[in-house]
Amino acid sequence: MEVKARGLVFDVHESGPADGEPVLLLHGFPQDHREFDLILPRLHAAGLRTYAMDQRGYSPGARPADVAAYTMTSVTADAVAVLDSLGIEKAHVVGHDWGAQVGWQLAGRHPGRVRTLTAISVPHPRALLLALRVRPSQQARLAYFGVFRNRRAEKLLLAQHALALRLMLRPIGMRAEQYVAAMREPGRLTGGLNWYRAFTAEQISGLGVINVPTTYVWSDKDGVVGLTAALRTRDWVQGDYQLVAMRGVSHWIPEQAPRELADAVLARIGV
Template identity: 70%
Template sequence: MEIKARGLTFDVYEGGPVDGPPVLLLHGFPQDHREFDLILPRLHAAGLRTYALDQRGYSPGARPAAVAEYSLDEPTADAIAVLDALGVEKAHVVGHDWGAHVGWLLADRHPERVSTLTAVSVPHPRGLGVALHNQPSQKLRFAYMGLFRSRIAERLLLAADATVLRSMLRPIGARADRYATAMREPGRLTGALNWYRAITTGRLAKVGKITVPTTYVWSDGDPVVGRSAALSTATWVEADYRFVTLRGIGHWVPEEAPQALADVTLDRIGV
């Protein structure tokens, strides 16, 4: 369905029992709501009502031109506005990659709207910041961001039938095709890359300690986030906290290990 919020139109994919506890699903780059498809049957069978949001840059009706419109303040405000439009007072939040970043900000700034948080792959921003400052290996893992922020990023990622994008997503097999194809929509890849171009470390440094029940899921084969950043997240949660390590899994957890993620999510939600 289409949800109008903040002057934009967001595509939201709903499912599960209409009277079930609400779950807001927030995707990352370069995916969209479909990255959660493999865990949805388990969530619905458990009686949960899910809302998978195509975030700004991905929903065709939510692609503002200015880079500043993609600072993390904006998708965080989007999520609250979408919940308001849906009439959802409080939701369990599950986020992967950039969606996890948004989840951390939601839990920090709007804890009254977040029942629980399951953050996947990306740790608490402050923990990540400490690792980037102290761990040369974590800085190296983030070297790709310079390219994603550059003016040539769109051309490079889409060249030769999106070879680079497909290579990034190789661990999810044929499912990579849907994302590579979608990125050819006018403005979609630029909107997605603007999340990287709008990064401001100063604002991320202001994210405080989390006071809602939280699970952080990290995979030891993730080329983006190292162990030090993952372990540091515990310092930034002042509520029931669980740290789950998935062995032999890469960055694309919802599609590489959907059953394990479904188990962790249901355990956190408590159903």
């Protein structure tokens, strides 16, 4: 369905029992709501109502041209406004990659809207900032940020039949093709890259301790986040907390390990 919020129109894919507790699903780059498709049957069988949102830059009706429109403040406000439009006071939040970043912001700055948080791959921002200061290896893991922020990034990622995108998503096999095809839509890839271009450390440096019940799901083959950031996330959660560490899984947890992720989500929600 289309949800109007903040002068934009977001595509939100709702499913599951109509009377189930609401779960807001927030995707990352370069994916969209479909990255959660493999865990949805388990969530629905447990009686949960899911709302998988195509975020700013991905929904056709929510692609502002200005890079400054893609700050963490803006994309977090989008999620709050979508909940408002849906009439949902509090939701369980599940986010991967940039969606996890939005999840941390929601839990930290709008805790009254979040029942539980399951953050996938991306740790608490303050833990990541610490790891960047003390671990050169973590700096190297995030070197791709500079490439994605470059004004030529669209051409680089789509060159040679989108070879770079396909290599990024290689661990999920043929499922990558749906995202590669979608990124050829006018403005979609630029919208996704604008999250990187608009990002500054100041946007997350003020985020404090999380008090809502939280699970952080990390995988040891993640090329983006190292062990230090994963372990130090515990320092920034005062609510009930669990770290779920997966072995032999890459950054693309929702599609590479959907059963294990669904277990973690359901355990956090408590159903």
